[in-house]
Amino acid sequence: MYRLLIVDDEPFIVDGLTALFEQEEALDLEVHQAFDGEEALAAADRLRMDIVLTDIQMPGMNGIALQQAIAAQWPRCKVIFLTGYDDFHYVQTSIRGGAIDYVLKAEGDENIVSAVQKAIALIQEEHTYDKLLEGARSELKAAMPIFRKEYMLALLRGEPSTPESRRLRFAELDIPLAGEREVLLALGRVDRWRERMAPGDKMLFAYSVNNILEEHFAETFHSVYVAYEQDRFVWLLQPKTAPDGAAGTDWERLAGYALGTLEAVQASCRECLKLSCSFVVGSVPADWLEAPAKFDRLNGLFLRGLGTGSEVLLSDRHLLRASRLQERDSLRKIALLAQYLEQKETDKFAALYEEIMGAVQGRPAMQTGLALETFYQMSALFISYLNRWEQLEDMAGEVNINRLFSLQEHASWEEATRFFRTLAERLFDRRTDESEREMNEVVRRIHEYAEAHLEGDLSLNQLSDIVHLTPYYLSRLYKQKTGENITDYIATARVAKANELLGATPLKIQEIAIRVGYESASYFTRFYKKMTGQTPQEYRDSLKR
Structure with missing residues (x-):
């Protein structure tokens, strides 16, 4: 039901319009009366008004002044002016002030009812719009942790970014980190869950581990928590104090503090949550573009040596050579290469491909582990692509598919590099040709049908x-x-x-x-x-x- 306030200094008009709208049951109106501007304002003080149908020219407060006063109190109220004068000045002034309609008394009841119907439609439209926005805000707020997780994981998997793009996305996703500053990584693992624990309970306990860590780090670090497997988590940390200018941030001290604090976190998880947890932390920070390699390095510590034990607490200091990190980084980027192939991003694919394959250059007789791993990951990428697009048999007539299955089919790494490059070029060409064929077929069918x-x-x-x-x-x-x-x-x-x-x-x-x-x-x-x-x-x- 909507409240309609009818305002006019002539009582017979107010009574007549009241009777008119009381008969319009379909409009579902609660009708109120006022005989001047002051009385109308008093009614609006008592009740929220949805629609005001008012004469413009009244003694004392005229309709335009009444409109301004009601708009200040009830901004969503729709005002319709009713007058006996077809005065363009009044039309301009009323519309400029926010009136939704202007009806001459001489136009009859039908136009007056239509104006009120228009006001009701506007109110309903606004309510729907507000409801949609409110629902969208609520859903966005609920989904924000998912968006944050997806974006942070994309960065840790090597998605290209710039300080400016990170700054904007961090602001949008309410991530309390600086896109231009280095970041310290710490990884956690639940070694053993409590017995008879449901998957939903595991998520709850994982958040509890994060709460313990954030409580310990609250005074020193801004932190962002991301679960990347059911029992694995990563925290991205930045000190709350800004860099010290020329002297720089004392990262060695902060890394040591983080490692020591994680020992206390580990004890709290054991005592309060009855969970056995392990942690590894970077010994030095990483630039955002280096963070994916650092993430892989720290995650790898859980899979070897001391990292396979229980309640492990490790730093990555001195465990891997810098050259080895670069090798792992090139292998990690093969997943990004697959994305470029799938999305037909030819230039990006070509540049990244040369970087990945170039990491093996100069190594003797292709006997290194990096050469083998790179080759077979690259083979898996192309075989998967050919299978998904049902092109494995078709391509067999253009290239020697057997050369995908063994590194020994290639006399040198340079030859293997040329083979994969040629295969990629032909796949890009086939996708372009296929798109062109389908477009031609659509046009042909349209022409054929239209002419018939x-x-x-x-x-x-x-x-x-x-x-x-x-x-x-x-x-x-x-x-x-x-x-x-x-x-x-x-x-x-x-x-x-x-x-x-x-x-x-x-x-x-x-x-x-x-x-x-x-x-x-x-x-x-x-x-x-x-x-x-x-x-x-x-x-x-x-x-x-």
């Missing part, structure tokens, strides 16, 4: 059903391929068919109009003249000369 059905329905909706595409996408694709709109093509085809019938048959203009899709001869004549500059009869007469 010039007298019928050639609307965009009908044509989109023929090729099983959405109308918008079909229109865009057709314009991209042919350089013209579908409607222009159909118009040209109809003129061509009309010319054929005008010249080769004795059919009347009305009959020809129907055969090219126009029920009205007059409309067909206007269309034809617009397209050709002459009427159909003028064209037919010109052929007889």
